[in-house]
Amino acid sequence: MRILHILDHSLPLHSGYAFRTIAILRQQRALGWETFHLTTPRQGPGPGSALEEDVDGWHFYRTPGPAPAGLPGLREMREMKTSAARIAEVARQVRPDILHPHSPVLNALPAIRVGRRLGIPVVYEMRASWEDAAIDHGSTTEGSLRYRLSRALESMALRRADRITTICEGLRRDIVGRGIAADKVTVIPNAVDVEAFAAGTPPDEALRRSLGLEGATVLGFIGSFYAYEGLDLLIEALAAILPREPRARLLLVGGGSHEPALRKLAADLGVPDKIVFAGRVPNAQVQRYYDLIDVLAYPRRSMRLTELVTPLKPLEAMAQGRIFVASDVGGHQELIRDGDTGFLFPAGDAAALARTIERVLASRDDWARVRAAGRRFVESERTWTRSVARYADVYARALAARRSA
Numbered sequence: 001m002r003i004l005h006i007l008d009h010s011l012p013l014h015s016g017y018a019f020r021t022i023a024i025l026r027q028q029r030a031l032g033w034e035t036f037h038l039t040t041p042r043q044g045p046g047p048g049s050a051l052e053e054d055v056d057g058w059h060f061y062r063t064p065g066p067a068p069a070g071l072p073g074l075r076e077m078r079e080m081k082t083s084a085a086r087i088a089e090v091a092r093q094v095r096p097d098i099l100h101p102h103s104p105v106l107n108a109l110p111a112i113r114v115g116r117r118l119g120i121p122v123v124y125e126m127r128a129s130w131e132d133a134a135i136d137h138g139s140t141t142e143g144s145l146r147y148r149l150s151r152a153l154e155s156m157a158l159r160r161a162d163r164i165t166t167i168c169e170g171l172r173r174d175i176v177g178r179g180i181a182a183d184k185v186t187v188i189p190n191a192v193d194v195e196a197f198a199a200g201t202p203p204d205e206a207l208r209r210s211l212g213l214e215g216a217t218v219l220g221f222i223g224s225f226y227a228y229e230g231l232d233l234l235i236e237a238l239a240a241i242l243p244r245e246p247r248a249r250l251l252l253v254g255g256g257s258h259e260p261a262l263r264k265l266a267a268d269l270g271v272p273d274k275i276v277f278a279g280r281v282p283n284a285q286v287q288r289y290y291d292l293i294d295v296l297a298y299p300r301r302s303m304r305l306t307e308l309v310t311p312l313k314p315l316e317a318m319a320q321g322r323i324f325v326a327s328d329v330g331g332h333q334e335l336i337r338d339g340d341t342g343f344l345f346p347a348g349d350a351a352a353l354a355r356t357i358e359r360v361l362a363s364r365d366d367w368a369r370v371r372a373a374g375r376r377f378v379e380s381e382r383t384w385t386r387s388v389a390r391y392a393d394v395y396a397r398a399l400a401a402r403r404s405a
Contacts, residue, residue: 001033001395004096006087006107009043011055014283016312017127020167021102023193025058027388036094040083040107041065061090073149076106084110091118098395103127105150108157115162121398123391124161125188126171130154132305155179162398165391170308170330186394190312191387192319192378199321199375203291211276213292216249219357220293222286223313225256228306230299230327232258232265236350237299239269241358250275253289295360296324298332302347310334314342315382318374323367325356341374 005025010018025035038061045062046053053060063086087110091099101111102125115122131150155178158164164180165188166172176182208214219238225231231252238250252262252275259277266272281289290296296317300306307330314335317324326332327347336342345356 001098002036002094002096003028003033003098003100003395004036004038004087004091004094006083006099006101006111007037007039007043008102008104008107010037010039010060011058013043017102020127020190020312022058023191023384024188024388024391027384028391030385031388031392036090036096037061038087038090039063040086040110041079061086080106080110083107084113087111087114088118091120096120098123098398100125103130105130105154105157108161109153112157112160119402121162121402122160123163123165123394123398124157125165125167126154126158126175127167128305128309129171129174132308162401163394165394168308168310168331168334170310170334174308186390188387188390188394189382190310190315191382191384192312192315193384194319194375194379197316197319198287199319199371201287201291204288207288208292211251211278211292213249213251213276215247217245217247217361218249218251218293219295219297220251220253220289221297222253222289222293224254225252225258225262227258227261228301228303229258230301230348231262233299233301233348233350233353234297235262235265235269235271235275237297237354237357238274239271240351240354242271242274244358245361248274251278251289251293252276253278253281253286255280290320290322294323295357296322297353297357298324298326299345299353300327300329300332300347302327302329306331306347315378318342318382319378321371321375323360323370325353325360327353337373337377339370341370341377 007021008017010021028035037058041063043062045051045064051062051064053062063082065082091114099111099115099120099122101107108124112122130153131147158175158178158180164175164185166175166185167190169187172185172187175185221231221234238248241248266275278289298314310331314326314332318341325343325345326336328344329347336344338344343356343360345352
């Protein structure tokens with residue numbers, strides 16, 4: 001089996017998107033399949049405008065030229081035209097059995113056009129819908145003309161693809177709700193490589209001292225600082241907890257567009273000295289920061305994206321045997337059993353978040369049970385071996401559908 005994966009971006013960029021991609025590719029190679037990897041204009045060409053690039057042992061085909069600029073609509077049309085030409089060029093070179101475009105839809109539509117021209121079946125992996133991504137980045141609002149057009153493009157790609165995969169049940173329901181046959185859609189859920197996550201590693205005391213966290217009860221978040229992550233709620237919860245838990249401190253690792261607002265909120269609430277903004281750290285060092293945190297928090301706000309899409313981070317926390325609290329958005333509820341593998345609180349409610357954290361801190365005797373339950377969940381249900389095995393049937397059905405067309 002030869003699969004050409006068509007991607008928005010990849011290594012050396014670090015993101016949940018890139019890490020999911022590499023996990024899929026690694027496991028597909030373990031199954032004996034040949035994988036080829038093409039990034040479209042948003043990644044840009046390799047160093048020195050190279051059309052091919054090797055990164056960490058993976059070979060990537062790149063698309064020449066920068067990501068198109070200009071007016072919305074025309075910009076995306078130019079991008080898809082550029083992508084289609086490059087997909088066709090690489091497909092003729094590597095002769096794949098399957099074209100496998102991954103979100104966004106700007107990858108899917110060019111791949112479908114090329115697939116029809118060359119007689120290659122297309123499996124579209126929708127990791128998030130284009131209209132929701134536009135809202136997330138603040139370029140449109142739900143119900144606007146641009147939102148409706150974005151949704152129409154997404155629905156068109158879903159109708160035209162030979163088979164569809166998606167990352168969770170929330171997105172599967174959304175796809176079927178667009179009139180797509182349920183048997184055309186397969187969930188390939190987010191997962192973890194459990195062997196890559198150590199459980200119970202001792203904290204780095206030198207790092208603890210350097211961050212000023214000696215003797216502290218550490219709450220923490222590691223990731224990107226976007227508004228939908230709800231980190232403002234976490235800062236408000238810290239301020240509410242401090243009178244009863246004076247040793248509480250908040251460790252925020254990462255960065256993003258919302259960081260200035262978070263720093264201002266901390267100052268307004270009088271708790272800037274109780275929060276450590278550690279900045280972005282190399283991926284190889286992230287474990288050292290995890291090991292300092294007593295209770296992780298994922299206080300995502302409720303919106304279409306968070307209600308539909310399951311994140312990776314709670315799974316990674318379970319794999320490490322971490323104690324965490326999370327908002328009860330749909331994406332979290334699909335992953336977390338409240339009181340068993342983690343603890344949920346009503347989304348958007350800082351006071352409820354504070355109460356939940358305090359309750360968790362008061363029940364340390366129960367932490368060993370929760371840690372063990374979380375680890376068992378990922379080991380039994382959310383390994384990449386188990387998830388990626390589902391592609392075999394998807395690809396077989398796509399090939400059969402194209403042969404019978």
